Amino acid sequence: MPLRMLTTFVVLFAFSVPLHAGTPAEDLLRKPDNWFGSDAGRERLENVLSWQADAGDWPKNLDTTSKRFTGSKKKLAGTFDNGATCGELRLLARAYRVTDDQRYQQAFLRGFDHILAAQYPNGGWPQSFPLSEGYHRHITFNDNTMIRLMEFLRAAATGKDFAFLDEARRSAALQAVDRGIDCIVKCQVEVKGLPTVWCAQHHAETLIPVQARSYEHPSLSGAESAGILMFLMSLEEPSPEVIRAVEAGAAWFDAAKIEGYRYKRSESEPPLTRDPSASPLWARFYEIESNRPIFSDRDGVVKYNIEEIGSERRSGYSWYGGWGEKVLRAYDKWPHRTN
Incomplete structure (x- = not known):
């Protein structure tokens, strides 16, 4: 650039x-x-x-x-x-x-x-x-x-x-x-030849997704990718490469949204409750190949249901959030989109 x-x-x-x-x-x-x-x-x-x-x-x-x-x-x-x-x-x-x-x-x-x-x-x-x-x-x-x-x-x-x-x-x-x-x-992660979003950490030399703490696996990150896309959309004259990255990232956020649930961090109450009127949610981490939300305790064992991890990590970490809402709103108004 x-x-x-x-x-x-x-x-x-x-x-x-x-x-x-x-x-x-x-x-x-x-x-x-x-x-x-x-x-x-x-x-x-x-x-x-x-x-x-x-x-x-x-x-x-x-x-x-x-x-x-x-x-x-x-x-x-x-x-x-x-x-x-x-x-x-x-x-x-x-x-x-x-x-x-x-x-x-x-x-x-x-x-x-x-x-x-x-x-x-x-x-x-x-x-x-x-x-x-x-x-x-x-x-x-x-x-x-x-x-x-x-x-x-x-x-x-x-x-x-x-x-x-x-x-x-x-x-x-x-x-x-x-x-x-x-x-x-x-660093944008490709899955089956298609660009998606980003991991929270990428290898310093190879740029591949890498693990951080035991419960932060190589994955697609709903939270961190939102910040990246908002930054890229703030560029006044983005390159063709940046435009393609933003369009692919926005498409991923649209496909990965979870509707009909409300999220609450709590040690005793269910983290997800059904609510048709709730705003869309995105998981903090998605498995790279399957795009399924993943969760872990400090033992690092991957779970696919947030209810399967202990109360300490379940309530002590933001596993879901509305991060994609601002991305999709900004993308709708982004003057450089081609689709």
């Missing part, structure tokens, strides 16, 4: 919010400019700075804005998972634009360069970097990890909060997104 494509679409999305729910750091972007120079704002920003790991990233599943980290930096496990790092970087960029505090700029550049360094030559990103020996090293679509990184980089290329970025870094960001899009297209 040529770089000129990104220079067109990135302008349209430079000031938009991410396609996903915000982290605590991203929530602070709603604050007015004068808040960043206030005592309260500076206190929250000091907290964010304290949580940055030596590599330049931040840990996940923590509110890095609410309190100061006082331990050893060597114990901080930075990652890109669950929205970590991108939210903090967006916040620091805004803070530097408003306050001109050089520490915010320095911390931002360290994290920005870390994201670029973490990308594989094939365009994918691992869940964390430096690489681990486990599944975290594989290309990670899980929880929209790679999509968040690409959204961040395209916003950083032209957004007003990132005006301090030098031209070399802007160009590198655009090229990284180009490579990421190419990787996405190449």
Whole structure:
């Protein structure tokens, strides 16, 4: 995909919010400019700075804005998972634009360069970097990890909060997104010669679907594939390869929808109940060859009925969701569809 494509679409999305729910750091972007120079704002920003790991990233599943980290930096496990790092970087960029505090700029550049360094030559990103020996090293679509990184980089290329970025870094960001899009297209899973959707993780070298945790099997992912397709449909000038990928993905979502059931996460109540008026559902994971929904306990044994797994995993994981609704609504209005 040529770089000129990104220079067109990135302008349209430079000031938009991410396609996903915000982290605590991203929530602070709603604050007015004068808040960043206030005592309260500076206190929250000091907290964010304290949580940055030596590599330049931040840990996940923590509110890095609410309190100061006082331990050893060597114990901080930075990652890109669950929205970590991108939210903090967006916040620091805004803070530097408003306050001109050089520490915010320095911390931002360290994290920005870390994201670029973490990308594989094939365009994918691992869940964390430096690489681990486990599944975290594989290309990670899980929880929209790679999509968040690409959204961040395209916003950083032209957004007003990132005006301090030098031209070399802007160009590198655009090229990284180009490579990421190419990787996405190449990762799309084919079944019997037909492209479908994506797994939550793909092998870092071969790009084939791979397992993550014991209950996250190589599969077709209803959740992660929705985020990928929404991103691809946000490109203003998609290539023919991207158009084909989107059309195939939308067709899969239409075919894979489950109608007439309502889903509830509960330890004691049935997870699925019949309801003809319920909105369509999609399973989190589908078996690649059969397209049947699959489920697992932590023992990794595949089940085809959610009732056959224990209450801990049944209630502790989102096995169904309405992820495909936004995909199909967006696809209906997508100007580049050919069918």
